[in-house]
Amino acid sequence: MANTKLIAAVVIVIIVVAASVAVWQLMGPSEPTIKIGLVAPYQIPVGQDMDRAARMAVKEINDAGGIYVADLDDYLKIELLIADTGDTTDTAAALTAVTRVIDQGADLLIGGFSSGATLADQVIAIEERVPFIITGASSHYVTRRGFLASDHPLYIGDAEGMSYMFHYCTTVFHYSETVAHFFAEAMKPLLDNEYGFSASRKLRLAVIYRDDAYGQGVWDATEHFIETDNLPIEIVAEVSYPLTTTTFQAELTTIKAANPDAVYVVDFTTNTATIYRQGQSDVGLNTVYIAVECCEEPEFYTALGEWGDHQLLESKFASYAGPPFYLPMMDTYVADYQAEYDTIPGMMGADTYDAFYIAKEAIENAGTLEKSAVRDAIEDTDMEQMLIITESGRIEFSTEEDSYHEIAPFTFVEQLIYDETIGECRPKVIWPTTAPGVGTIKQADFVLPENYEPGS
Amino acid sequence: MFTKDIISWIKQSTKSTKFYIFVTLISFSLVIPLVLRDSLSIRVLTLMAIFTIYASSWNLLASSGQGSLGHAAFLGVGGFTSALLALNLGIPPIIGIFIGGVVSAGIGFLIGLTCVRLKAWFLGMVTFGFSIIAETLVSQFDDFTHGILGFRTAPLASSGLPFYYLAVLIATLCIAIIYYIMKSKMGLAFRAIHQNQSESKMIGINTAKYKLYAFAISTFFAGLAGGLYAHFLRYIRVEIFTPANSFEPLMMSVIGGLGTIEGPIIGSIILVAIDSYLPNIDKFLPIVHGIFVGPYLRLLGLGIFLVIVVIFLPKGVSSLLRKMYNYFFTDTKKANNIERK
Amino acid sequence: MSLEVNSNFLAPPFLYFFNLRINLLFILVMNIRGKLTEYTVEFLMIDSSTLILTIMWGAAIGCIYVLLATGLNLIFGVMKLVNFAHGELLMIGAYMGFTVITALGVNVYIAVFLSMGLTALIGIAVERLTFRRVLGAEKLNEIFVSLGLILIFDNIAVLLWGDKSKRLISPFENMSIMLGEASIRVDWLIAILFVIVILIALLFLIKKTKLGMAMRATSQKGQTSMLMGINIEHIYIFTFALGAALAGAAGVLYGIIFPFNPYIGALPTIKAFAIIILGGLGSIPGAIIGGLLYGIAEQTAAITLGSIWRDAVAFSVLIIVLVLRPEGLFGKRGE
Structure with missing residues (x-):
């Protein structure tokens, strides 16, 4: 008898679940909307930051009336579709998520985080001809793979489909170029001056990176810029470690043995903070550490505590270096974001936020939701720069010389100063002095940390 | 004949x-x-077919008393072999996936050699270790494997329905072969070893031999599934070795019914369906304290569901279906008779 | 080029043969990757003081693994239960410590004990609600339950405490003691001390008290001990609570040394498993020595072969040990 009851119970549960899901499915909004899919790794903090920024942009645009579509002679509201790509390791989940939102009728996709996942899931958008503004993959292949040699393992022959891809994000080349030039142009003169080194002495740089597409990419690009720009930098150590690593004393000891003048740390928030801390407190590697711009997230500052004092961070969106900020727009954005979500925005959200306004502008210019027209309109985007500073001061995707659509973001270097009252570091922009379209961004001079010891 | x-x-x-x-x-x-039609559903159904092969291959190994915790190693080896053969030598994927299976079986055989002496947990850990080693090797020899960034795999069949039917065909064949093996003398030996290794040794079963057979057969199918998986996703990267992929077939087999033929099939259908369709409820879920709770609530719900299923149905969903089957298809009188006896 | 380096690689001559082999392997790897450049040579000049320090770091991180592995082994020894969600109790322990510190404003090292108590309570709930009900059935069902528990704990932690990293700030945050050329943080030393004290207390409990005797009896012969009047259910609850308390302590110590988030549990679990397999299932000395060995092997591999190989080498060591001794270093033969 117990069995019959159990069976009955299970059947009832299944029916109730199925019915409620069916009812939920049917309860969709009936009025026409512009559907924008946010492709984000919701299960890690950056994905949540992208989500918050996207919701804020959608709310602002909708509250202001929506997007005017000339074809329909009507203002349409944006409906946010969620494409949860999981935690970036699951390729199948990423593909399923993108397929889902395209099935739900997404007019446009925004987001994408992790190059590996994006290179896999963008193919769905390419095949379905859905414009995709990629705001989070650091590999330049996401837009250039259509223009590679045809035997390249990432090559996609579909040039028409590739034209629907837009890269609104810094690539590994942007990071490395700024960092390499910072060391050559700002740090080397300072060291030469301070310690009386000869001008011919090259700056001794050590690179420590996570062993994945991201870390490898930054490492390769750093090597590339030092060589092609003929910078006075010598790589004295190159250490990579598996993603499962949590203690870095062995790696840092190896680096210490090489006597570097500075260490370039290529990892995300928590590990970077651990490297800063263990390097100084455990290994006695008292040097200058610089982190990649992906660390401009609230989590980094919490995890770092006082161990970031006078250390460096590359950035493209300095949400902690104010208020007042170098961009007036950032004042309102950061304040609104904090009022809404009670946390300081990270840099991933900033790209996403901008992308929604690019989409709005493009749809209004196109006057239709027809995807190829929207693609053409995005291609012709010419807007004042928003939260992300670009090399030209305007948002425009490369089209003439290069057939792939990329922006040229501008990155800069911040120095962190420990603030005892809040128990965390706060950054100041130190290099370069000015940014295109903004004017002066520099807030303080670069000073070496108190415990700094130059390499041999 | x-x-x-x-x-x-x-x-x-x-x-x-x-x-x-x-x-x-x-x-x-x-x-x-043909009824569902939308491309998400066809994608999900294809994934179900592929995971059916993968979970069944794991289940076969578990039936011989060897619960692997590193099956992702074979999924990955099969996938990378087939994808790289197509990339470098232009070998058509339809042949490549079987070569992938054979290579995976070869490696499985070698790993099996180190494992036949080991007992349950030791074996689980050693296989887990091999999946970590495989991951390290693939990312170390990136120049050859292109595993770190990943690469686009050759098409096995055009995506959508053709691929789905191919996957169903291969899955059916694999299940049929596994069914046949489990019915044969070899399957009997596997089960005997699973129940009691020292006793089955006593009655003259060459346990080492049969355990090795189980390893080679299971890893062949896992490699085949890996090949299909890689060509279906049209992309492969080193993340295929993630421990999550090693635990997936275990979860599918246990939730469906361990040691049965239908168990892994039911399990992969249930888990892939949950993974793929549950996110549809995301739009009804709120933001709490600046965190969008959708994915977390979904995963929490999945965890509670899994624990409840295994507590109330320790033999998996298939045991429930069997009960229902007996309830509806068996003559009640006959059943009563049996009960009385 | 490599042979020149060999001679000043490591001082103690008895290690010479070992060194040579490490060097050859290293050069081979670098050649395959086509990156045999000048600075690789500098890597190899590791002096013996660094090596000693490396071993000490390995032992320090190994200490946290030891706490986790001991709890895991205790539970396995008495209940024959394999709990893959044990690392989640470490994570919960860290958050319990965080909650206690923010709510009561106590010192982090007092929080270790409070967290042990709270995590033990959670452990009891887990044992009663889930494992109790699948115990004795198919072993794979237990793994399945623990995989479900991982999902439950991870996501509850995100919903309760948020998804961002947190840390526990100790009063000795800035203090370190100089050891030769490099320094070691006072917190590391205190953590090691705590682990030693906790392990001694545990051994006392097991060897000298009635309860410990009952636990040992249950672990050897469950059925017989039931006949002898031992309430097995109570022993199971107590054992699981004890294991959870050890994980709770490990969690707070982890939180003092590293930033933590809801997902830190997975990795230490796998390492703790490798350790108890290496040391021998159910053997507490095995867990302790295995934990220290694992920590040291990992760090040494990272510094000699290159960090990429740290996991692969650790697992290779495990596999080799198991091929030679299928029951682990300290496991009982037969059975």
Whole structure:
């Protein structure tokens, strides 16, 4: 008898679940909307930051009336579709998520985080001809793979489909170029001056990176810029470690043995903070550490505590270096974001936020939701720069010389100063002095940390 | 001779209800994509077919008392072999996936050699270790494997329905072969070893030999599944070795019914369906304290569901279905008679 | 080029043969990757003081693994239960410590004990609600339950405490003691001290008290001990609570040394498993020595072969040990 009851119970549960899901499915909004899919790794903090920024942009645009579509002679509201790509390791989940939102009728996709996942899931958008503004993959292949040699393992022959891809994000080349030039142009003169080194002495740089597409990419690009720009930098150590690593004393000891003048740390928030801390407190590697711009997230500052004092961070969106900020727009954005979500925005959200306004502008210019027209309109985007500073001061995707659509973001270097009252570091922009379209961004001079010891 | 066997087998099987259930299921799987039509559903169904092979391969190994915790190693080896053969040598994927299976079986055989002496947990950890080593090697020899960034795999069949039908065909063949193996003397030996290794040794079963067989057969199918998986996703990267992929077939087999033929099939259908369709409820979920709770609530719900299922149905969902089957298809009088006896 | 380096690689001559082999492997790897450049040579000049320090770091991180592995082994020894969600109790322990510190404003090292108590309570709930009900059935069902528990704990932690990293700030945050050329943080030393004290207390409990005797009896012969009047259910609850308390302590110590988030549990679990397999299932000395060995092997591999190989080498060591001794270093033969 117990069995019959159990069976009955299970059947009832299944029916109730199925019915409620069916009812939920049917309860969709009936009025026409512009559907924008946010492709984000919701299960890690950056994905949540992208989500918050996207919701804020959608709310602002909708509250202001929506997007005017000339074809329909009507203002349409944006409906946010969620494409949860999981935690970036699951390729199948990423593909399923993108397929889902395209099935739900997404007019446009925004987001994408992790190059590996994006290179896999963008193919769905390419095949379905859905414009995709990629705001989070650091590999330049996401837009250039259509223009590679045809035997390249990432090559996609579909040039028409590739034209629907837009890269609104810094690539590994942007990071490395700024960092390499910072060391050559700002740090080397300072060291030469301070310690009386000869001008011919090259700056001794050590690179420590996570062993994945991201870390490898930054490492390769750093090597590339030092060589092609003929910078006075010598790589004295190159250490990579598996993603499962949590203690870095062995790696840092190896680096210490090489006597570097500075260490370039290529990892995300928590590990970077651990490297800063263990390097100084455990290994006695008292040097200058610089982190990649992906660390401009609230989590980094919490995890770092006082161990970031006078250390460096590359950035493209300095949400902690104010208020007042170098961009007036950032004042309102950061304040609104904090009022809404009670946390300081990270840099991933900033790209996403901008992308929604690019989409709005493009749809209004196109006057239709027809995807190829929207693609053409995005291609012709010419807007004042928003939260992300670009090399030209305007948002425009490369089209003439290069057939792939990329922006040229501008990155800069911040120095962190420990603030005892809040128990965390706060950054100041130190290099370069000015940014295109903004004017002066520099807030303080670069000073070496108190415990700094130059390499041999 | 052989054809006669098949004819007599068919004649015999047409008499049993099981045969009709089998035929119904196959025709159902052929018709359902035509009913659902949307590309998400076809994608999900294909994933189900691929995971059916993968989970069944794991289940076969578990049936011989060897619960692997590193099956992702073989999924990955199969996937990378087939994808790299197509990339570098232009070998068509339809051949490549079988070569991938063979390479995976070869590696599985070698790993099996180190494992036959080990008991349950030791074996689990050693296989887990091999999946970590495989991951390290693939990312170390990136110049050759292109594993770190990943690469685009060659098409096995055009995406959508053709791929789905191919996957169903291969899955059906694999299940049939596994069914046949489990019915044969070898399957009997596997089960004997699973129940009691020292006793089965005593009654003259060469346990080491059969455990190795189980390893090679299981890893062949896992490699084949990996090849299909890689060509289906049209992308492969080193993340295929993630421990999550190692635990997936275990979860599918246990939730479906360990040691049964239908268990892994039911399990992969349930888990892939949950993973793929549950996110549809995201739009009804709120932001709490600046965190969008959707994914977390979903995963929490999945965890609670899994624990509840295994507490109330320790033999998996298939045991429930069997009960229902007996309830509906077995003569009640006969059942009562049995009970009385 | 490599042979020149060999001679000043490591001082103690008895290690010479070992060194040579490490060097050859290293050069081979670098050649395959086509990156045999000048600075690789500098890597190899590791002096013996660094090596000693490396071993000490390995032992320090190994200490946290030891706490986790001991709890895991205790539970396995008495209940024959394999709990893959044990690392989640470490994570919960860290958050319990965080909650206690923010709510009561206590010192982090007092929070270790409070967290042990709270995590033990959670452990009891887990044992009663889930494992109790699948115990004795198919072993794979237990793994399945623990995989479900991982999902439950991870996501509850995100919903309760948020998804961002947190840390526990100790009063000795800035203090370190100089050891030769490099320094070691006072917190590391205190953590090691705590682990030693906790392990001694545990051994006392097991060897000298009635309860410990009952636990040992249950672990050897469950059925017989039931006949002898031992309430097995109570022993199971107590054992699981004890294991959870050890994980709770490990969690707070982890939180003092590293930033933590809801997902930190997975990795230490796998390492703790490798350790108890290496040391021998159910053997507490095995867990302790295995934990220290694992920590040291990992760090040494990272510094000699290159960090990429740290996991692969650790697992290779495990596999080799198991091929030679299928029951682990300290496991009982037969059974």
